[in-house]
Amino acid sequence: MPIKQLSLFVENRPGSLSAVCNVLKDNNLSIRTLSLADTQQFGILRLLLAEYEQARTVLEKAGFIVKVTDVLALEVPDRPGGLADILTILDKHQLSVEYMYAFTFGVADKAVIVFRFEDPHFAIEALQNEPIKLVKASELFR
Amino acid sequence: MSNFVVPNRIFDPEAECMPSGERVKMQIAGLRRTVEQAKKIPFYRRKFDKSGIAPESIKSLEDLQQLPFTTKQDLRDAYPFGFFAVPRAELARLHASSGTTGKPTFVGYTQKDLEIWSGLCARFLVAGGLTADQIVQVSFGYGLFTGGFGLHSGIERVGASVLPASSGNTQRQIMLLEDVKIDTLICTPSYALNLAENITAMGKKGKLALRYAHLGGEPWTEEMRLGIEEELGIRAFNNYGLSEIIGPGVSGECAVRCGMHIQEDQFMVECLNPETLEPVADGEQGELVITSLNKEACPIIRYRTRDLAYLDSSPCECGRTTKRMSRIRGRSDDMMIIRGVNVFPTQIEEALLRVDGTAPHFMIELTRPGNLDEAAIKVEIRPQDFSDKMEAMHKMRDRIGREVTAITGLHFNIELVEPNTLERFTGKAKRVFDNRKLND
Ligand SMILES: [Zn+2]
Numbered sequence: 001m002p003i004k005q006l007s008l009f010v011e012n013r014p015g016s017l018s019a020v021c022n023v024l025k026d027n028n029l030s031i032r033t034l035s036l037a038d039t040q041q042f043g044i045l046r047l048l049l050a051e052y053e054q055a056r057t058v059l060e061k062a063g064f065i066v067k068v069t070d071v072l073a074l075e076v077p078d079r080p081g082g083l084a085d086i087l088t089i090l091d092k093h094q095l096s097v098e099y100m101y102a103f104t105f106g107v108a109d110k111a112v113i114v115f116r117f118e119d120p121h122f123a124i125e126a127l128q129n130e131p132i133k134l135v136k137a138s139e140l141f142r
Numbered sequence: 143m144s145n146f147v148v149p150n151r152i153f154d155p156e157a158e159c160m161p162s163g164e165r166v167k168m169q170i171a172g173l174r175r176t177v178e179q180a181k182k183i184p185f186y187r188r189k190f191d192k193s194g195i196a197p198e199s200i201k202s203l204e205d206l207q208q209l210p211f212t213t214k215q216d217l218r219d220a221y222p223f224g225f226f227a228v229p230r231a232e233l234a235r236l237h238a239s240s241g242t243t244g245k246p247t248f249v250g251y252t253q254k255d256l257e258i259w260s261g262l263c264a265r266f267l268v269a270g271g272l273t274a275d276q277i278v279q280v281s282f283g284y285g286l287f288t289g290g291f292g293l294h295s296g297i298e299r300v301g302a303s304v305l306p307a308s309s310g311n312t313q314r315q316i317m318l319l320e321d322v323k324i325d326t327l328i329c330t331p332s333y334a335l336n337l338a339e340n341i342t343a344m345g346k347k348g349k350l351a352l353r354y355a356h357l358g359g360e361p362w363t364e365e366m367r368l369g370i371e372e373e374l375g376i377r378a379f380n381n382y383g384l385s386e387i388i389g390p391g392v393s394g395e396c397a398v399r400c401g402m403h404i405q406e407d408q409f410m411v412e413c414l415n416p417e418t419l420e421p422v423a424d425g426e427q428g429e430l431v432i433t434s435l436n437k438e439a440c441p442i443i444r445y446r447t448r449d450l451a452y453l454d455s456s457p458c459e460c461g462r463t464t465k466r467m468s469r470i471r472g473r474s475d476d477m478m479i480i481r482g483v484n485v486f487p488t489q490i491e492e493a494l495l496r497v498d499g500t501a502p503h504f505m506i507e508l509t510r511p512g513n514l515d516e517a518a519i520k521v522e523i524r525p526q527d528f529s530d531k532m533e534a535m536h537k538m539r540d541r542i543g544r545e546v547t548a549i550t551g552l553h554f555n556i557e558l559v560e561p562n563t564l565e566r567f568t569g570k571a572k573r574v575f576d577n578r579k580l581n582d
Contacts, residue, residue: 007530009523011560037532042558044530063562065528098531116530 002070002120003137004052008045009065012038020045023062029055032141035101035114046101048073048114050141070120072127073135076102078109086113086132093126105140112140146353148377148397150460153268153300154261157407158462165463166203168407172435173200177209179441182227185216186443206410206433211419211444217247217386226250228439238286239385239484246286249385250439256295258436259388262405263296266394267326269403269460270379271354274301276325279318281333282359283309288389289359293328296391302326309333312340323351330482331362331370331378335513338373352376358383358390360479361470363579380469386445387432393467398459401466408435411467412444413453416474427452429474430467448475476574478508481515485550487573490519493545497538502527505564506554510578518555519546522564 010016017036024031032048048071049055056066076082090097098116105112112135117123124134152158160168174197180186189210190196199205217225226233226248234253238246251259272278278297284290284306297304307318309329315337318324327334334357341347355370355378362380370378381394382402392409393402404411413428414421422428430447434440450472455465478485487506494501503522508515521542529535535558543556565572 005530007528009528009558009560011558011563016560039532039536042535044532044535046530063560065523065525065561067525067528067530069530 001136003073005069005071006047006052007067010043010045012041012043023059027058033103072115072120073112075133075135076111076113078111089130095123148271150397151268153265176441179227183225209443211446213446221245222248225440227441237288237385252438255437255439260295260299262391263292264299266381267296267300269396270356272300277303278326279305279307279324281307281315281329288385292389319350326354328356330359331357331366332513334370359482396460401454401468403462403464403466406464424455425452448473450474480517483552489549493549496545497542503564506574508576508578520557520559522561523558
């Protein structure tokens with residue numbers, strides 16, 4: 001079960017991130033986590049939030065270019081080698097990672113890593129018999 | 143050191159100092175000759191037939207105003223040789239100017255045209271200090287561009303020696319200037335500034351034999367001249383020309399340096415209001431419109447240069463009796479001259495079309511942070527251009543850059559910007575923001 005991620009194009013200049021955040025704030029929408037991939041001139045802002053459809057609508061209305069992408073949230077044990085074990089499994093299934101970012105939430109000894117695979121549904125199938133827990137949207141945004 | 147007095151010398155006193163009454167007679171005869179020669183070109187023949195123009199219609203210089211205009215687009219439409227008035231066998235040389243969509247505009251010269259042209263270049267070179275005992279480094283590109291070969295033949299005509307260094311490789315240019323003890327340098331003004339800066343950085347300031355520079359091929363300012371003369375300890379002269387007319391040699395400065403003397407025995411230069419196409423008064427800015435008086439291969443009538451300048455008919459201390467024109471102060475169209483290369487916004491649009499079939503909003507920004515032009519294109523991202531993957535975004539940006547370079551031959555920095563951030567204009571879009579400050 002993929003999670004819906006919003007990606008936004010932002011210029012690398014003062015105020016461009018706060019413009020996004022203010023639109024969300026004005027609509028009472030809260031961000032679960034975010035990651036920014038940036039270059040000298042522009043960046044791609046990736047957001048996870050519960051009401052992604054509403055967020056998309058208000059952001060587009062505000063003039064932003066928004067793309068909805070399926071990503072997978074994988075639970076990673078918060079111990080040495082936790083991530084290495086997961087990556088080994090991904091390699092075994094030849095799942096190449098477009099990009100990833102990590103965050104911690106709720107549970108004390110667990111972290112979540114968000115993975116962007118080329119084909120998330122293929123990844124779900126490949127991982128279903130592996131000892132990896134896919135975090136559901138309902139858990140992530142609880 | 144840069145304040146030394148340049149001797150007032152005149153290469154062709156008969157032509158340059160002709161009494162004005164005599165010149166008018168020559169010009170009328172030249173206009174008739176040009177109409178006669180232009181009849182061999184279908185574009186002009188059609189226009190003459192339609193309005194009943196024949197060589198005999200030209201009775202005074204005012205009759206020039208009956209003749210049709212020629213635009214760059216007319217020349218393009220006749221690609222490749224539709225504006226040639228002589229058979230191929232009579233051509234002695236071909237040059238070309240950069241085109242907007244990859245196709246250049248060809249210009250041809252007969253042997254006689256080449257002789258006239260080299261004489262015109264000799265006139266402004268001598269006016270600006272060239273003598274037969276000097277060695278001249280030509281750092282203009284040699285090739286289709288008229289600058290390199292035009293100046294080359296002019297120098298030979300004066301009897302001086304040419305070092306055809308061509309453009310590029312600044313370190314080697316400076317080595318040649320130093321080791322050959324070059325007297326006179328030919329290049330674009332921005333390249334002269336660039337050379338000056340490098341010469342200073344290499345600790346060679348004041349150690350060169352260089353005394354004169356003849357700069358052209360792009361607009362420049364009095365401030366740039368001061369900088370070049372100060373840094374290099376030389377006298378720098380301005381000259382003007384364009385390949386559609388002949389190349390360099392349409393006009394050039396004398397030792398007095400109060401405008402560029404127009405070679406009026408060869409060209410009629412009108413200064414018109416670009417909107418109404420009515421003549422403007424002396425000292426008033428307008429578009430230069432040029433007619434050739436003696437050209438055989440490519441006679442040209444009332445060519446709209448799109449260059450803005452003003453004319454000055456007051457007498458000059460140097461003794462020449464010709465009218466002078468100011469520096470080029472701008473363009474009446476949206477052509478840009480970037481590092482000496484002509485670029486139109488439509489070329490950028492075409493490059494963007496090649497990437498995606500429909501062109502996004504874009505804006506061109508020109509700056510001159512040091513001495514060399516920097517050009518950037520800001521491109522507004524559209525939903526279909528956007529990917530959440532950085533690699534895809536980089537690929538798109540690089541593709542735009544490659545297409546732009548393929549069409550213009552120049553490197554542009556490509557900046558992707560958020561939608562609706564570029565200013566919108568009602569009517570004609572303003573695509574170019576030139577922050578190089580050429581008219582101060
Ligand atoms: Zn003069």
